[in-house]
Amino acid sequence: MPSNTHNQSRVLIVDDNALTCEVIRRNLELTGYHIFSANNVETAVQVLNRQEIDLVITDYKMPKHSGLELIKYIRNHQKNICIIMLTGYGSINSAVTAMKEGADEYITKPFTDRELLDVVKNTLEKQKEKKINPDVIYTDAWDKFGIIGESLNMCEVYSRIEKACKNDATVLISGENGTGKELVARAIHYHHQKRSINPFIPVNCPGIPVSLFESELFGHAKGSFTGAVQDRKGFFQAAEKGCLFLDEISELPLELQAKFLRVIQEKEIFRVGESQLKKIDVRIIVATNKNLEALVDKGLFRQDLFFRLNLINIDIPPLRKRKNDILLLAKHFAIKYAEELGKNEPAFTDKAIAVLKEYSWPGNVRELENLIHRTMIMNEKDYIDSVDFPGAMKSNLSFGQGLTLSLEDMSKKYVKDVVQQTGGNKAKALEILKIDRKTLLKKLK
Ligand SMILES: Nc1ncnc2c1ncn2[C@@H]1O[C@H](COP(=O)(O)OP(=O)(O)OP(=O)(O)O)[C@@H](O)[C@H]1O
Ligand SMILES: [Mg+2]
CATH class of the missing domain: 1.10.8.60 (Helicase, Ruva Protein; domain 3)
Structure with a gap:
C-alpha cells in the first residue's frame, strides 16, 4: 500500500527524453501518483486541456518549445498547477529564470529517487495550503448575483464579490474570454451598498483610438482640438458616483497608463483643453484576459498601476x-x-x-x-x-465524424485517441482498451 498522502495527485512529466520520463514515471507510480507523460510541449498542453493536473515536472531544454514556454503557458492559463523544473547540472541560471517565470521548485539532474520524491511531496504540500478554501459555500448565487455556478472556485469568486460590494477599492478581474468578467463587474456594481443606483459605464479599451483616449475618458472643452465643437463629458464624469468598468485594460497604451494612475490616485481629472482640475467620485473595475503580471515583467504594463488596480483580485476560472x-x-x-x-x-x-x-x-x-x-x-x-x-x-470523445474508415484503421485511430487522451498513461489506456501491452505496442507501431 502506498504510504504517500498525495497518492491521488496527478503528475504530468514533460521531457523529450523518453528514458527520463520512464524513470520518473516508475518512481512516482510506485508511490501511488497518477502519471501522465508528454515528449514535447505541444502534447503537454493537450494533456493539460483535457485532464486535471496537480503537478507538472518539465525538462528545461527541449527541441521545439522549451520548458520555460510551458511554464508561461501554465501560468497564463491554469494558475493552480505546481511546476517543478528539471535543469542540467551546473545551470543555476536556468533554475533562477524558471523560478522567476513561475516554477515552484527545480531539481538538478542527475537526482536520486529520494530527492525527486521529496521535492514532489513538498511542492504538492505547499500547494495544498495555498489551494482555494472558500469560507462560505454559496448555493444561492443566482438569486444573489445573477450568476450560475456552485463549484468551489466560483464560491471564492462570490466571496470576493461580496467584499467588493462593501467598499470602493479598485477591482482587477481576470479570466479567459467568455468566463463572465463583465457579469461579475456588473454584479459588484449593482449590489454595491451605495453606488448601485448610479451609472455603470463599460468602456472597451481597445475600441478607442489612442489619439481620442484622453478626450473620451476625461472629456474635452469646446475648441480644444479640431472637431471639438462643444464641451463633452468623458466617461469618468458619466460614471460619477457610480462605476467605470475598463475592459481589456492590458491594451491601455503605456503613455496613458501614467495619466490613468494619477487620476485614480488623486481622484481628479483635467478635461482636454482645460487647466482646471475636476474632482471625481468613481469606482474603478478593470478586466483582462491577459496575465498582467507577465506584462509587467516584460515592461508592457506599469507595475505601480498594476499594484494600484489589484487591490481586490478576482480570477474567474475557465469552464x-x-x-x-x-x-x-x-x-x-x-x-x-x-x-x-x-x-x-x-x-x-x-x-x-x-x-x-x-x-x-x-x-x-x-x-x-x-x-x-x-x-x-x-x-x-x-x-x-x-x-x-x-x-x-x-472528436476528442469519439472517433471522428465521417464513416469512411476501414474497421482496421478505425481501430488504430481509436487506440491512438485513447493513448492521447490518457496522456500516454499506458496502464490507463490498457484498462480502457481491454487489450494486453503487446497488442497495444503493435497497434501503436
Ligand atoms: N456564471 C455565469 N452564469 C450565467 N451566465 C454567465 C456566466 N458566466 C458568463 N455568463 C454569460 O456568458 C456571456 C459572456 O459573459 P461576459 O461577457 O461577462 O464574459 P467576459 O469574460 O467579459 O467575456 P470577454 O472576455 O469576451 O469580454 C454573457 O452572456 C454572460 O451573461
Ligand atoms: Mg467582456
Whole structure:
C-alpha cells in the first residue's frame, strides 16, 4: 500500500527524453501518483486541456518549445498547477529564470529517487495550503448575483464579490474570454451598498483610438482640438458616483497608463483643453484576459498601476476547471432560450451531458450559451442529444465524424485517441482498451 498522502495527485512529466520520463514515471507510480507523460510541449498542453493536473515536472531544454514556454503557458492559463523544473547540472541560471517565470521548485539532474520524491511531496504540500478554501459555500448565487455556478472556485469568486460590494477599492478581474468578467463587474456594481443606483459605464479599451483616449475618458472643452465643437463629458464624469468598468485594460497604451494612475490616485481629472482640475467620485473595475503580471515583467504594463488596480483580485476560472457547473449552466440557458423561442425546456441525454462535460470550451460560458441557443433554434425535438452538437466538439470523445474508415484503421485511430487522451498513461489506456501491452505496442507501431 502506498504510504504517500498525495497518492491521488496527478503528475504530468514533460521531457523529450523518453528514458527520463520512464524513470520518473516508475518512481512516482510506485508511490501511488497518477502519471501522465508528454515528449514535447505541444502534447503537454493537450494533456493539460483535457485532464486535471496537480503537478507538472518539465525538462528545461527541449527541441521545439522549451520548458520555460510551458511554464508561461501554465501560468497564463491554469494558475493552480505546481511546476517543478528539471535543469542540467551546473545551470543555476536556468533554475533562477524558471523560478522567476513561475516554477515552484527545480531539481538538478542527475537526482536520486529520494530527492525527486521529496521535492514532489513538498511542492504538492505547499500547494495544498495555498489551494482555494472558500469560507462560505454559496448555493444561492443566482438569486444573489445573477450568476450560475456552485463549484468551489466560483464560491471564492462570490466571496470576493461580496467584499467588493462593501467598499470602493479598485477591482482587477481576470479570466479567459467568455468566463463572465463583465457579469461579475456588473454584479459588484449593482449590489454595491451605495453606488448601485448610479451609472455603470463599460468602456472597451481597445475600441478607442489612442489619439481620442484622453478626450473620451476625461472629456474635452469646446475648441480644444479640431472637431471639438462643444464641451463633452468623458466617461469618468458619466460614471460619477457610480462605476467605470475598463475592459481589456492590458491594451491601455503605456503613455496613458501614467495619466490613468494619477487620476485614480488623486481622484481628479483635467478635461482636454482645460487647466482646471475636476474632482471625481468613481469606482474603478478593470478586466483582462491577459496575465498582467507577465506584462509587467516584460515592461508592457506599469507595475505601480498594476499594484494600484489589484487591490481586490478576482480570477474567474475557465469552464473546463469547473466541470460541475457545465450542466447547471446548460440547463439555465436551455430555460432562457425555451422562453425566448416559445418552446418547452428540453432535457439533455446522457450522451449530450458526457460531450458537454468532456469538451474543453475554449470560448467558455459564452460558447456554451451560443451552443445551447443554436441547438434550440435548429432542433425540433424536446430533448438535446450529442448528435445535435457540431462534430468538432465530439472528436476528442469519439472517433471522428465521417464513416469512411476501414474497421482496421478505425481501430488504430481509436487506440491512438485513447493513448492521447490518457496522456500516454499506458496502464490507463490498457484498462480502457481491454487489450494486453503487446497488442497495444503493435497497434501503436
Ligand atoms: N456564471 C455565469 N452564469 C450565467 N451566465 C454567465 C456566466 N458566466 C458568463 N455568463 C454569460 O456568458 C456571456 C459572456 O459573459 P461576459 O461577457 O461577462 O464574459 P467576459 O469574460 O467579459 O467575456 P470577454 O472576455 O469576451 O469580454 C454573457 O452572456 C454572460 O451573461
Ligand atoms: Mg467582456
